[in-house]
Amino acid sequence: MPSSDRRDSATADPASSDARASTAASSGGVQSLERAFDLLERMADAGGEVGLSELSGSSGLPLPTIHRLMRTLVACGYVRQHPNRRYALGPRLIRLGESSSRLLGTWARPYLSRLVEETGETANMALLDGDEVVYVAQVPSRHSMRMFTEVGRRVLPHSTGVGKALLAGHPPEEVRAMLARTGMPAATERTITTPEGFLAALEHVRTAGYAMDDNEQELGVRCIAVPVPDSPTAAAISISGPAGRVTEAATDKFVPLMHEVAEQLSKALASNGTSGG
Structure with missing residues (x-):
């Protein structure tokens, strides 16, 4: 029986970012969790590596809040911090x-x-x-x-x-x-x-x-x-x-x-x- 192995970057989208924020605001969930997942998605939109100021600019959150959330994500292995102080998506996400x-x-x-x-x-x-x-x-x-x-x-x-x-x-x-x-x-x-x-x-x-x-x-x-x-x-x-x-x-x-x-x-x-x- 013949077979064929069918073998048949991202730029942030402001509309999708606004939609995420609207969903987070209206879901009645735990705000810190919503914010943490929103930051992870924004990192993915930006190519997987960002600085705190970039996240603050795209999310509208203050730097101290972002820094606190990122420290938690780093401790859990979902984000890693590079020597240049930029943050990247971590291996536990794999x-x-x-x-x-x-x-x-x-x-x-x-x-x-x-x-x-x-x-x-x-x-x-x-x-x-x-x-x-x-x-x-x-x-x-x-x-x-x-x-x-x-x-x-x-x-x-x-x-x-x-x-x-x-x-x-x-x-x-x-x-x-x-x-x-x-x-x-x-x-x-x-x-x-x-x-x-x-x-x-x-x-x-x-x-x-x-x-x-x-x-x-x-x-x-x-x-x-x-x-x-x-x-x-x-x-x-x-x-x-x-x-x-x-x-x-x-x-x-x-x-x-x-x-x-x-x-x-x-x-x-x-x-x-x-x-x-």
Whole structure:
């Protein structure tokens, strides 16, 4: 049975920051906890490393309050302080992130199952983790010839449908910086290997509303991907199959369904729901 390993930075968003603050103010929870988690999210928005003055400017909290909260986070291992007195996200967050990624994959499976039922092809969910794409869930096709990716597999984004879907909303300068760090190795003769070519592909994603890996990761295989809107972390879903089945006509049929499923999954994640749609 042929298989394909579907291998199918951040700038702070003032709107999302304001939304977090509004949620914290109205939730009736423990204020210090709300503030601590808000600071962690602001650190992530800023790329993972910040100074106290930057946090004060973005959060509106006084420096003594931020300093007290950061000392607690450092003591717990969720933040570490560098010799230059700047703060960075700490290693204990890795364990939390890995566990939450597994749960995210579990929640996604009913939605991926619907894609498999209605398209006949393998369905995947992937996240952007740093400069890499990591697959967190998959439901395989029932065809004897089908695509397969190990959950947990990490790949570079430039030759994958999910990579394009995940990066389409990023500013060009961020994408160029990422490509400079990772390089753009060719997996096939169809792989995009220049930043200009990749940025043009991302523009097509924004215009068309979906991303395509057309024989770029493995010859004879096509992958279609769409982002999951408003996901708590950058996520995309995809279907992949032999190029003879994932045709242009099939793509026109699959893409609206994929957007519908992505919207349903987004709502489920926002409400911590686990039932498929």
